Amino acid sequence: MSISKLTSDKVKERADIVEVVGDYLPLKKKGQNMWACCPFHGEKSPSFSVSPAKQIYKCFGCSKAGDPIQFIMDIEGVGFQEAIRHLAGKYGIEVEEDETRTPEQNQEQNERESLFIALNFAKDFFVKNLQTEEGRSIGLSYFKERGFNPQIIEKFDLGYALDGWDHFLKAAKIAGFEEDILLKAGLILQREGDASRVYDRFRGRVTFAIHNVSGKAIGFGARILTKDKNQPKYINSPETPIYHKSDVLYGIFQAKKAIRDLDNCFLVEGYTDVVSLHLSGIENVVASSGTSLTDGQIKLIKRFTNQVTVLYDGDSAGIKASIRGIDLLLEGGLNVKAVVFPDGEDPDSYSRKVGSQAFQDYLKENQRDFIGFKIGLYQDEFARDPIRKAEVIREIVQSIGKIPDPIIRSVYAKEASGLLQIEEEIIHSELNKSLIKSNKDHFQKAKEEAEAEEKLEELVPSQGQLSFLEKLSIHEREILRLMALYAGENLADDGNTVLEYLLSETLETKFQTANYERIYGLFKGITTQGKGLDLKSLLDEFPGQAKTEVIDLVQQRWEISPHWTGRHGILVPTEKDDLAASSYRALLWFKKRYVEKLMDEASRNIRSADANREDFEQILVLQNIFLEVKKVQILLSKELGIVIG
Structure with missing residues (x-):
């Protein structure tokens, strides 16, 4: 079934380009239009223009352009029908169907919708389990021990999976769900060696619903509460047609507005870290869910801000093992700061230990840019060993070399020179070597492109x-x-x-x-x-x-400044x-x-x-x-x- 023209017309009439794009990008007004860095290609200065008057967007860097519906299609990677459904949900418009789609299109769309419905059913099922006797005594007790109040439990759709082989499966079948959809959603498993025997994936664990940017449940993380060495502490939903772990950040739906408003994103490791920070009044926080950072996750952050503050547990060995994430963030064009908690503490434990205000004060007083953070991390080592100091300098120079903006690179080189007590010229010399080495392929490609352009110019007449x-x-x-x-x-x-x-x-x-x-x-x-x-x-x-x-015809990159008419009184x-x-x-x-x-x-x-x-x-x-x-x-x-x- 496809969406009726009446529904499409209602969505087209109601959808506002600034509201739609604003859900994904921090827009800043300049002249008559709104501007942001393009979410579809890497760039340092905004070339993505949104026109409230014309209700269109256009990137003058990569030429992406369209209306609110096209933007959702581009940003979410979905088709027209799904974009209409997305916007209908945003604006509370009832979706009416017609029967013009092909059977294949209907099947694909129906499957995706069925997955969303099944996962939403599972979310509600796990939440309701907290009111059962088992759920109250085990799941709810765990959340209360961590200080999670009813409001925060509801905000994050926290729940509990009953300890049994098929509690969820039975409930889902009674509700009319087929095993095939439950398998594709990653909610049940087939017994090894006997595909006819299926059982619940999540059993005897508290559950953390994972939402996409739009707020739909797309997967789960589940924590065991017993000390069973044969079981992993956390299990997560597998990859599905609607859940790709490398493109998801836990808490992004709850955090996106605060990230955009405060122009900063706190990055933590686990689910409970995110929830605890919300309890402390800090809402601009997301988690990588215990995995190494990916390009997809970095691009997701960049939709809302260019500023990231990474919060590290008080474990120096763990910090050094995960510090590569800073280089990835820098390479993605983000400005990076870091905070380290006292030994043995993580964001969750420390926020509960000191309370909301003291925790917020700690973050403000202890955040350092990545240069100071890295130097502080290795200071004890290179104070005793000059050779180690030389290695640290090279590591820091390599990190600076990841920054795409040459002005910011220069500023950090100067700061590193002062903190390391070494001549700035040496830093720049090492930085140039690093840049040349890491960008060798890029330079060769640029040379080939330049040669191709020269040949093309011989064939194409000049403007005159x-x-x-x-x-x-x-x-x-x-x-x-x-x-x-x-x-x-x-x-x-x-x-x-x-x-x-x-x-x-x-x-x-x-x-x-x-x-x-x-x-x-x-x-x-x-x-x-x-x-x-x-x-x-x-x-x-x-x-x-x-x-x-x-x-592309109508959207102009440049416009006359209002200062000419406002400040200078010149009529153009x-x-x-x-x-x-x-x-x-x-x-x-x-x-x-x-x-x-x-x-x-x-x-x-x-x-x-x-x-x-x-x-x-x-x-x-x-x-x-x-x-x-x-x-x-x-x-x-x-x-x-x-x-x-």
């Missing part, structure tokens, strides 16, 4: 040597831009809209650029060309790729102030370039006819065509205020 077709293409683009941006705007002259006027003046013309001709054809096929047609409703009528191309006219004049001038240029192309064709035909010694009358006809077209060019140039020979 554009062909007639290339010049025409520029003005075809301008006509389409005006059509898209001001489609339903009324022209003062005759009451026509901009779209109606431009279509009527170009209807007999074939656009020479293939993409533009295709988009032009879509404009001609628009069913509602009257007043009130805006960019949002116009884009709804275009297919995916054409929609992206139209957004815009094309919208007089759309009739803007549209007329664009048409004149378009026609002038089209005529120049015709003149070039006529001139080449004359030369060809002369070279082939065709009869005089044929050449005369071609010459007359050229002269007539030339007259039109002169008239157009005069109208544009251009003097030509």
Whole structure:
């Protein structure tokens, strides 16, 4: 079953681009638009633009563009139907189905939805188990011992899996779930050697529901409460079609708003660390769930902030084993600080030991940037051994070399020089060696690309040597831009809209650029060309790729600063102030370039006819065509205020 057009229309009408993108990125206002670093490619300065007025986004670095629905498709890696469902859930819109999808599409979509439903059922089942006699005496007692109150238990959907082979399986079957879906969701297991025998994956453990960014349960972590050496302390959900551990951070759903608001993310190791920090009033915290950091997890943090503070347990051996994560964070373009707790303490135990306020004060007073943190970590070692000091210097230089921003690298090199009491020139020398070594492949690739560009430049004319077709293409683009941006705007002259006027003046013309001709054809096929047609409703009528191309036409990277009008009182006219004049001038240029192309064709035909010694009358006809077209060019140039020979 697919989603009905009525539901899609409701979502399109309700979804706001700033609200939708703001759930994933920290947006900052600059001029009329909002800006952020693009989530789809690595960059140091924002080139991802969101237009509240046009309800579109565009990255000027990687060219990703679209409306709220396309953004969800891009960021979540889902199809149109799932994006609509996602936004319908966000805005509380009831989803209505129709029957136009293929059986394969229905099966795939139904399976994903069934997995979400099954995992949500399991979440509720484990939560309700806390109210059973076993759940209260074991699960709830454990949470209370850790100081977890009812509000925090509800906030994180904490629960308990009953100690038995198939308590959950029986309940799920009564609720109508099939074993196949429960297996794919990782909620039950098949007995080894006998696939017909199945049993619960989670048994006799407290459960921690793992949510995706949207707040849906996608998996579980479960902690054993007995001291059984034959059982692991934690077991986790396996990889499934909707749960990829390397792309998930525990607590991201509960933390994303605080991370964005405070522009910082605390990174811890375990589930209980996250919950305990929330109890201490610190909500901008996530956990890597006991695994080494991955690129996917780093990109997930970067959606919301560029600042990370890593909280380490008070175990120097453990810190040194996991310190590679700092280099990965630096390489991902994040600014990194670190906090180490006293020996034998972790974020969970220390927050419970000292209380909320003292814990927050400790974090503020003890956080250090990664340079000071690393030096402090090895200070005792290199104080006794000069050779070890040289090794530490190289390790720190390698970490600095991971930072993509050269200015930040330079700042840290200076700081390292002071803390290590070594000349800054030596730090820079080692840093250059490290950069050259680590980026050797990159430099070779850049060289090859530069050589390819040089060869291409020999084949492509420079800006001053554009062909007639290339010049025409520029003005075809301008006509389409005006059509898209001001489609339903009324022209003062005759009451026509901009779209109606431009279509009527170009209807007999074939656009020479293939993409533009295709988009032009879509404009001609628009069913509602009257007043009130805006960019949002116009884009709804275009297919995916054409929609992206139209957004590329209308979204401008630069705009006039409001200071010119606000602070300096300088009035800068815009094309919208007089759309009739803007549209007329664009048409004149378009026609002038089209005529120049015709003149070039006529001139080449004359030369060809002369070279082939065709009869005089044929050449005369071609010459007359050229002269007539030339007259039109002169008239157009005069109208544009251009003097030509």
